[in-house]
Structures are given as C-alpha cells and as structure tokens.
Amino acid sequence: MESIISVKGIYKSYKKRKSSEIFTAVNDLSFDVGKGEIVGLLGPNGAGKTTTIKTICGLLVPDQGSVTINGFDSLKDRDKALRHISAVLEGNRNIYWRLTVYENLVYFAGNRGVPKKDIRRKVDELLSLFQLQDKKDELVNNLSRGMQQKLAVSVAMLADTDVVLLDEPTLGLDVETGYEVRDLLRKIARDQGKTIIISTHDMPVVQDLCERTIIINAGKVVADERVEELLKLFETSAYQIELQEPLTDEQQTMLLAQFPIHQWEALTLKVNLDQEQDIFKLMDILKQNETPIETINRTEINFEQVFRKLVNEGVAS
Amino acid sequence: MTAFWNVLRVNTMMEFLELRRYKANTISLLLTFYIIFVGMMFGIQVVGDPAQASTNTQYVIVNYIFWYFGMMTLQSIGWTISDEAMKGTLEQLYMSPVKPWKILLSRLLGTIFNHFVLVVVLLFLSMATAGEWLNVNPVTIFPILVLTLAGMIGTSFIVAGMALVFKQINAFLQILQFIVAGLTFVPLSVAPFMVGAPFVKGVDMTRQIMIHGYTLADFSMGDYAWLIGNTVVYGIIGFVFYNACEKHAMQKGLLGHY
Numbered sequence: 001m002e003s004i005i006s007v008k009g010i011y012k013s014y015k016k017r018k019s020s021e022i023f024t025a026v027n028d029l030s031f032d033v034g035k036g037e038i039v040g041l042l043g044p045n046g047a048g049k050t051t052t053i054k055t056i057c058g059l060l061v062p063d064q065g066s067v068t069i070n071g072f073d074s075l076k077d078r079d080k081a082l083r084h085i086s087a088v089l090e091g092n093r094n095i096y097w098r099l100t101v102y103e104n105l106v107y108f109a110g111n112r113g114v115p116k117k118d119i120r121r122k123v124d125e126l127l128s129l130f131q132l133q134d135k136k137d138e139l140v141n142n143l144s145r146g147m148q149q150k151l152a153v154s155v156a157m158l159a160d161t162d163v164v165l166l167d168e169p170t171l172g173l174d175v176e177t178g179y180e181v182r183d184l185l186r187k188i189a190r191d192q193g194k195t196i197i198i199s200t201h202d203m204p205v206v207q208d209l210c211e212r213t214i215i216i217n218a219g220k221v222v223a224d225e226r227v228e229e230l231l232k233l234f235e236t237s238a239y240q241i242e243l244q245e246p247l248t249d250e251q252q253t254m255l256l257a258q259f260p261i262h263q264w265e266a267l268t269l270k271v272n273l274d275q276e277q278d279i280f281k282l283m284d285i286l287k288q289n290e291t292p293i294e295t296i297n298r299t300e301i302n303f304e305q306v307f308r309k310l311v312n313e314g315v316a317s
Numbered sequence: 318m319t320a321f322w323n324v325l326r327v328n329t330m331m332e333f334l335e336l337r338r339y340k341a342n343t344i345s346l347l348l349t350f351y352i353i354f355v356g357m358m359f360g361i362q363v364v365g366d367p368a369q370a371s372t373n374t375q376y377v378i379v380n381y382i383f384w385y386f387g388m389m390t391l392q393s394i395g396w397t398i399s400d401e402a403m404k405g406t407l408e409q410l411y412m413s414p415v416k417p418w419k420i421l422l423s424r425l426l427g428t429i430f431n432h433f434v435l436v437v438v439l440l441f442l443s444m445a446t447a448g449e450w451l452n453v454n455p456v457t458i459f460p461i462l463v464l465t466l467a468g469m470i471g472t473s474f475i476v477a478g479m480a481l482v483f484k485q486i487n488a489f490l491q492i493l494q495f496i497v498a499g500l501t502f503v504p505l506s507v508a509p510f511m512v513g514a515p516f517v518k519g520v521d522m523t524r525q526i527m528i529h530g531y532t533l534a535d536f537s538m539g540d541y542a543w544l545i546g547n548t549v550v551y552g553i554i555g556f557v558f559y560n561a562c563e564k565h566a567m568q569k570g571l572l573g574h575y
Contacts, residue, residue, distance in 0.1 A: 014570070054570065059408055061568045082414040089412075089573070093405030098338060099331070110327030111420060112413050113320030155409075 001034030004084070004162060004195050005056065010065030012051050025051040027219040029065070033197060035162070038189050040210035040227070041199040044311055048219040049199050053167055056197075057087050070162060086159035088166050092148035094155065097141040101132055101151055104140060108155045126154045130184065146177030153181065157188065163195045164188075170202045178202070185209060203304035207231075215310050223310045230306050239279070240299045241269045244292035254285050260312075270299065272309065321423065324415050329427035336431055347435060354381055354443050375451060375528045378443045380502045383520045386429075386436055387497040390469040392490050393428045394421050394477035402484050408573050418559060421477055425470060451527040458526055460533065461544070465519025468548040472515040474555030478562030482571060515551050518543045 013024045026048040033039050043049045054060035056067050058074040058081060067074040072081035088094055095104050105123045114122070127133045130150045140148055149169065156164050169185065170178040182205060189196050189209075198210060206213055207227060215223040223230065246267060247255070255262055255271070258281055262271040273279060286293065336343045354377070361373045398421075401407040411417050444450050476493070480486050500514055505521040512518055522540060525531040566572050 012570075051570070054408075054573070057408075057412060059411055059567065059572050060570045061564075079414045079416065082412060085412075087409075087412055089408050090405040094409045096331075096406060097404070099334065103330075103334060107327050107331055108409070110323045110330075111410065111415065113323050113415050115319065115323055116326065 001037070003032040004035045004070055005033040005197075006068045007031050007052070007056065008066050008068075010052070010055055010062040010067065012048075012055065012060065012062045024219050026055075026062070026216075029216070029219065029221060031214050031221060031224055033163075033195060036189075036193050036195055037212060038185075038196045038198070038210050040206035040213040041197055041216070042201075042206065042213055042307055043216035047216045047311075049216055050167075051219075052216065053087070053089070053165060053197075053199055057085065057089070057165065058082060084161050085163040085165060086156040086161040087164070088152045088156045088169060091168055091171055092140075092145060092152055094152045095140055095148065097148075098139065100137050100139055101127070101143070102136045104151060104155060105158055109158050112159055122158055122160070126158055129157075129187075130154045144177075146173050146180070149173060149177070149181060150184070153184070161194075163197065165197045165199075167199045168201070169198060170200065170205055178205075182208060203307055206307075215307065217311050230310075238272050238299045239270070239282075239296065241271070241282075241286075241296045242294040243267045243269060243286075244294050247291065248289050251285050251289060251291070254288075255282075258282075258285070267294070320415055321419055324413075324420055325423040325426060328420065328423040329430055332424065332427035332431050343435075347439065350381075350385060350439060351442060351446075354378075354439075355446060357381065358447050371449060372528070374447045374449050376504075376524070378440070378447060378449065378451060379524050379527050380520075382436055382440050382443070383501040383523070384498055385439070386432070386466075387469060387501055387516065387520075388494055389432045390425065390429060390466065391473045391476055391493055391497060393425050394473050395480040395486055395490050397421065397424055398477055398480035399484055399486060402572075402574065405573075411572055417563065418474070418556070421474075422470070425473060429466065452530045453527065457532055458523060461519055461522050461526065464544050464548045465516050465523065468516045468519060468551045471548070471550075471552035471555035474559040477555075478559040481559075481562045481566045484571075484574060512543055513547065516547070518547050 008030050010026055010029045011024070012026050013022050015021070016023050029048065029052060041049055041052065051060060055062050056069070056074065058067075058078045061075060067081075069081040070084040072084070074081045096107065099107065102123065105126065106119055109119045109122060110116070127136055130153070132147065132150060132154065135143060135147060140151065143151070149172075153166065153169060156166070166185070170181055173181060185196065185198075186209060188194060196209075198205065200206060210227050212226050213223070213230065214221055244267065247264065247269070252264065255264070255269075259271050259273070259278070262269065264270075271282060273282070357377050358374055361377060362370050365373055398407065401410065410420055413420060440451075440453070476486075476490070479489070500511070500517050501520050503511060503517075504524065505512055505517065518540070522531075522536060522544060525535070
C-alpha cells in the first residue's frame, strides 16, 4: 500500500517545569500510514500520543526525525503538507462558539483560502451529510455537545484533505451520538476513501472502525498491527472458569506469579494465557487443592483487554 | 494573492460579526470613548488657558482618535492569540495551509477596517460636540495614515509574538494603553527625540494636516524619510520578532498552551 504519512525516528524531549529534569515524550518513533487506511493511534495518558499528533500536524517541531505527508516534509514544506491534512484536535473546543454553524464552516473554509463560490456548495453538502441543516443558523454555544462535535468533524472534512486526524472524536458524547459519529466516520472513509487517523481511549471505536492500530507507550511503538490480528493473537488464549469452591490464598499467589493478567471474582476466574499449553499449568494450580470445576469456556477478548495487556507488558509486535 | 483575499474576507467578516453580535459591548465602548472625550474637552475649557482652548481641543480630538486607533491595532492580535489559545481554536488556525502571520494580519486588517468606520463616526461626533472642525481631506490624510498604520501593524506583531510565547499577557496589554497614550499625545515639537518611536512621526504629520491644514507638498523629504523609515523598520522588527517567537512556540509546544 502506498504510504501517505511517514513518521521517521521522531524524538522530542521537554524540560520539566521548575526542575532541570528532562522528560522524553517520544523516543525514536517511526511508522507509516497507507493511503485510505483507518488507523487507531492509542496509548495511555502521557504515552506520547499528543506529541505524535502535533508533530504530524506540523504544530510541534521534533528534536530529531521527520514527518512527511504525501511526500511533503511537515516542517520544510509546511504549507504544502497542510494542504493534505486536516484535524480535529480538541473536539468541540476547535470551533467558534460565538459563531453560528454556517459561519463556522464559511470561516474555516475561507481561512484555508477557499474561494467564496466554492464554499457554499461544500458547506451545503456537509450540512446535509452531518444532518446539521436545521441548526445552520444556530449559535454553536446553544448546540448540544454531540452537535458541536459533529460540527468540529465537518470543519475538518470541509478542507477536503487526503488525511483527516481526529483526536478523541467521541469524547464526552452520549452512547447514541457516539454511534452516530462512528457511523458518519465509517461512511466518510468508505465513500470518500480518506485516510483517517483516530486517537482515542474509546476502545469500541477502534475495534469497530479501525483497520490497523498503532499503540504507543512511554514514547515508543509497542504494537503496530491490524486490529483483527491483534484480537486473533489473544482470543485463543482467554479462558473463563467457573469454580465450585473459592481458590485458596496459596493458589491465588501462584496464579499471580504465573498469570499476571487474570481476574478473580466470586467463583469466576478469567485468565489470559500466553501459550495454549499454559492451560496445563493452570490446571495444575487447580488440581493442587482439587478445586472442583463447574464450567470452562474460552472467552471472546475485546480490544480493551488487548490494549491493557500490550501497554502493561510492553509487548512488541 | 487570491488565497490571501479569501482569508482577509472571512476574517473581516468574523470581526464584523463580533462587533454586531456583542452589540452592547460595542455600544458601551463607543459611549465610554465619547464620555471621556467630553470630560477632557470640558477640562480644557474650565482649567486651561482660554486663548489656547480651541487649539488644545483640536489636539485632543486628533490625539484621542489616534490613541483609540493605536490601542485597537496594537492590542488586537495580542488579544486574539491569548483568547484563541484559551478557547482552543489557535491550533486550528495554525492548521491552515495559509501562513499563520497572514491569517493574523488579515484578522488585524479586519479589525482596523471595522474600527475605522467607528473612528470616523467618533471623529465627526467629537468635532460636532466641540464645535471645532478639522481638515479631514482624505486625499491628503490617506497616504500618511496608511504608512502610519503599517508601522503600527509592525509593532503589533511584536505584541503578537509575545502573546504566542507567554499567552497570559493581559497585564502587559493594559499597560500598553498608557504607552500608546504617551506615543500619541506627546507632540514631536515637545519631545523631538521620540521621532524614532513607533508611529509617532505619522501621528505628528497627520496632526499637521488636520489641525494646521498642511498638504502633502508642505512636508519635507526628511519628514517622509522618517515616516517611511519608521514604518519599514518597525515592520521588519515586528515580522522578524513574530517569526522567531512562532518558531520558539513550535519547538516548545506552546501553541496549544494557555
């Protein structure tokens, strides 16, 4: 697949406030994003996601490394690179609350140098796509959070760039609006063939929308895989065991030592195994006190569990 | 050029909408300006030398109008950057393929254009209240005013650069009002050393036109040299300083901070 974004060995460190300590936000981070891909950029707080996003957007200069967008260096050819990328960086804070929906769209389009005659057509298309026609003359301040978020995304779409970067597109939305935004993004990706990078903590969004995910932790890429591959990698080794008697303290200690990723509630034990044969080790622990087993089932792992495992263990792909 | 025109158009619209949407704020701004002017005018007539009252009133009108204009121009981008950083829209402005300084310049030109209309209204209101009619020949005033404004814009980019790095510069912007007052109220005949200060020469030349009826031909080559030199120097200083601050802000990741 032809690459549209290329992040090569970016390194960025900051001096901590009121101390001489240096904090490394990203450390030799590299990845490529292909044309038309929908990529999830994930990581816990402080992992270096925001630094990565802002570097891609040309808002932050890395100490080392480079970012190219459609072949244009985001620093040396900033203006040309920005013709290929638009972003929603702070959700509903990215728009002017004192302007109406229509005025916001016209302002941001004009600010990118789009001529007046082209703006009207584009704005009408987007108002229709995002179902905002009825709110066209409403001040953003009076809109619901979901409507504001939809407007912020439509402002990014208005630029008609090849790449759209969305930082937390579903943050703070109710379930229904979250699904609505998700459907819109899916429709845009499918119909317009745009490359979309989504940075989020909302794991169902990643599982539902993204084809590939890049997980960052402590400034490094800890996983860069297709979502279904990651799920497949873990789904074969997740088990849920219903017991008839509680585990003893000794058994719990052994479990913790051998299977760090496990949950123990009432008489239910959920455990992730690194290898299939580890099931025998698990059985040995149960056999030790002859703990009776009610049922044993393979469980369907969700992406949140995969993410936690990768981040906690720092497993590289 | 077409792209810049489109940017200028939407930013002028944005500033107009702001003035219209916050009507009460705009009206109170104009009323405050007018009331202070009336206060100063009566002060001159009650306390000052009656023989000089007419000339002093004319000086007050011109100086006060330029003070308002100077404040608007110098503070505008500083407020814009500080305000947009606080609201979260500043980074979105920097995501445009149009260079950020061009966007800020067009926002400033939009402010100047909208406030110019208000300034003209205030000027005529002040003249009518004082009964002192000044020479407002646009053909004579316009070229001097444009060059003076260009110098003001250059200086305002110094403030913009500071706002980009420090963001919370409200206290400085308040103090700036008094600096601008000093630059506009003190005539060059009293303080000739101020000829190199930002926009002082231009304000002085405009005063000569409006109060003493000068034409463009009445100014010496030296006057024009100071005026143009002042504009070019502050234009360059402003542009270079702003770009250095922008580079620093991007290296330190300060664009999204407040």
